[in-house]
Amino acid sequence: MSERPLAEPAAPLDLLDERLRRGAGLRSALTGILERIRSGDLGALPIIVGLLVIWTVFQALNPVFLSSTNLVNLLMESVSVGVIALGVVCVLLVGQIDLSVGSVSGLSAALTAVTFVEAGWPLPAAMAAAIGAGAAIGWIYAQMVTRLGVPSFVATLAGLLSFLGVQLWLLGDTGAVNLPYDSDLVHFAQLAFVPAWLSYVLVVLAAGWLFATGYTLARKRRAAGLSARSTRLLVVRSAGLLAALGFAVWYLNRARGIGWMFVCFVGLVLALNYALTRTGWGRSVFAVGGNAEAARRAGINVRRIYTGAFVLCSSLAALGGMLAAARLAAANQASGAGDVNLNAIAAAVIGGTSLFGGRGSAFAALLGILVIQSISSGLTLLDLDSSFRFIVTGLVLALAVALDSAARRSRASHGRA
């Protein structure tokens, strides 16, 4: 500190190096973003562009696609797999994989239905049992990976088969259990919508919160002599969020509005985002994903971080499966089968989570599932069957990974890693 030149009071402590070309104002923020994109640090840009392209194409093919009613449905449909994808993000971040999320979600759906409907347990107990089973499965995977050294790919592939078997055994000969329509769970997943006035309040709160946190941080940084975002930039950013969310909510409110289930999903995304970016645990997750040996030497309990990621992933898969069953008002042999598994993993990857660990964010699950669900919804509206859906989703996944690899190379050559 004593070496800080006092003669130049204007430059913040972290911008003193003459090799740096950036300031803290609105203008330099914009040029900074452009420069970042050019160097291959694309962030969420490709997904948002991709989403716009997908929406434009489907809207041109079928004008119903962008109608309020369809978008309301689209959001509701995206929640269950989105929650599963959120868990997948966690295991991908530590550089592992869970291929069994579909089976675990199906098992959870069956377990919820069987305990709640057939055994007559109270709903909270049934739900807790399902999520507890998910957590236990994640713990078993973690033990196999960390103690026995089984690759997570194989451990979870074994789990995929075994838990599919358990699901079928639980459902018995009939192969399906219906959930009563008047239960809270089904109501939550099908009919619970946020009142219009409350949705606007939430939008204002979100924008205000974004500004407040940004402003507090900027003030603290300035007080400490570091560079900070200008207040003008913060205002513009919050106003942008306010306008975008406000429009979206207004548009959705022309139909049934926003489901509570979707709001809860967004809440989960925000919570995980906080945990990943603002806590020591999150830092450890990224460190383990980036270089597990370095993390171990830095005193991080790598085994515990792996365990946490697997437990979180399987628990979220169980929650997602439960929500899927609630949405369908039934658990059957097809719960969690078919494309659920790969959609969840694809959503995480399309959203920008690296398959090699250490890179990604909670928002990847949200953005990725919106892409996948848009494709699915658009093709359904065109009366095209699942064969096309598989093909298109597969192509988008390939495109997303190719784009990510290209961007990674560009980042490396521009020194951004």
Place this chain on the structure above:
Amino acid sequence: MTAVSTTGPVLSLRGVSKNFGAVAALTGVHLDVAPRQVVAIVGDNGAGKSTLVKILSGVHRPDTGSIVFGGREVTISGPADAHALGIATVFQDLALCENLDVVENLFLGRELRRGRLDEVTMELRSWELLRQLSAKIPSVRIPVASLSGGQRQTVAIARSLLGDPAVIILDEPTAALGVAQTAEVLHLIERLRDRGLGVIMISHSMEEVRAVADEVAVLRLGRNNGVFKAAEVSSQDIIAAIVGADALPHHPHRPHRGENRGDE
């Protein structure tokens, strides 16, 4: 001028031996490091340098002999012990997370306020530390992957300083570096000495050793083979000690070796 310690050694090894099965990796090794002193450990492959580093950093425990730190005998039974005592080790592979930025790497595993990270204080302290080391790192908010080898070495050394150690061990700090970066790291080692640390440096390069070290301890086949004042010894003499004095047929300047390189 070579720094002369007034307080005696901060870290001493007394007759340390370590066997791996039938192989005696270290036999009765002595080593003293004083504050404000750079001790270079040199030796051929298999001389026991790595074993010595691992004993000091708590990876291995010595079979016999004792370690005296700060005037009292200590046992180092794990990396955490070494840390707690104030012995920091920077291994050759640096152990940095390339996907994390400089601040995140510096504070990895000991973040401030783990429930709600105190990024501002961490960034501020990172700058302080790097400025003290005159580190040439343009921004602490760029991923370590985009730094040069010398800058990474700087980050790794800065990280080991966060625990406020008394002794820092550098395992071949310049092995993978170019000319300019090597100079940067050697300069950094001098700064560490100026801060009052005892520095143990493993190196293969005679030039570097003579440029930066105060003392040169030679290991040969797991035994001490001479401790030299770096300012008074020629590279040839060090090499002779490394390969075994008798192996080298002649020493043209042997009688006058102190005069080859006068004190500055």
